[in-house]
Amino acid sequence: MVRRTAGYLAVLLVTAYLFFMYDAPVLSGILVFCAVYPAASGVYLIAAGKKVVPDLERVPPLGEKGKKIKAGISVKNKSGRLSLRYEFQVAVRNSSGRKCGKKRFRGVLIPKGEETVWLTFDTEYCGVMEICLDSIRIYDFLGIFYRKVRWKKTAGIKVMPQFELMPLEITRRTREFQADAQEFSQERRGDDPSEIYQVREYREKDSLKDIHWKLSAREEQLMVKERSFPLGCVVLIYIDYRSGDRSVAGFSKMLETVASLTITLVSEKCIHMAAWYEEKNERLVRWRISDEESACDMIWNLMEIQPYRDAEKAQVCYDDAFRGQEFSSVVTIDRYGNMKNNGEGFEFLRL
Structure with a gap:
């Protein structure tokens, strides 16, 4: 200027x-004309600055790591008489707030007109990306003077990790581990007396405690109750996202590790739970995962995790949340994506 x-x-x-x-x-x-021009330009810019409206509805809420994202930014002219010449800059920020790309757009809006510009960028890491519009410049008739209108508009894009299977072994102990649950298997029996899996005829070596006496009297032969197998969470994935050196690459690696582990357990039909500490609300977020949909929902919410500072409070919340609850294995994943099984490192994960 x-x-x-x-x-x-x-x-x-x-x-x-x-x-x-x-x-x-x-x-x-x-x-x-030259003497009057600044005053006329000022009146025009005051009126024009109130007629420009941004729209970020064409920014996609979801993306995938390694693929390009195309985001649309619309600019509307609400005036029915004035044509507007504009210029604005779009910045792309990652989860740490750092700019990882920017582009400047210019154009002219006719009265009641609308224009959509498109921004395409790569996604090297997964996590939350932000499309930021800080301000716009509105120019006068001849493009000499301009008015800067602050917008402060942002739109978030959650870049999902790729769900890839990882090598692991689920042992017999985990397969047969019975955890408390409100849901029971329709395909296998267990030892939970609160739910009946099926009733069958008495066989040798069956316990007398399992005899269904009322049905036996009705059928005039001994009938035995088989107990159900509870579909509880047998493995816990604890995301230990402590404060410290934060990096976009580390956060992305953590999301990828959690996604790969949880989708592998789903493919092995191993019901599990993911949990992390939410310091803002002083609570432990718990997520039961039994299929691909619940795994994707968990990762979607995990992207909003914030690092915690108070390790003692986090441990107290952890103990309170899981008091009286047992798991066959507890896999801990730190902020760099490193894993430990029951507090110990490993070369090959065996649950």
């Missing part, structure tokens, strides 16, 4: 000089 203002002043001075040197009516008109 400094160059444009300097150019305007130069034209004004040259016109004034020529006006006093030569007696020409056209110079009088040009001088009046």
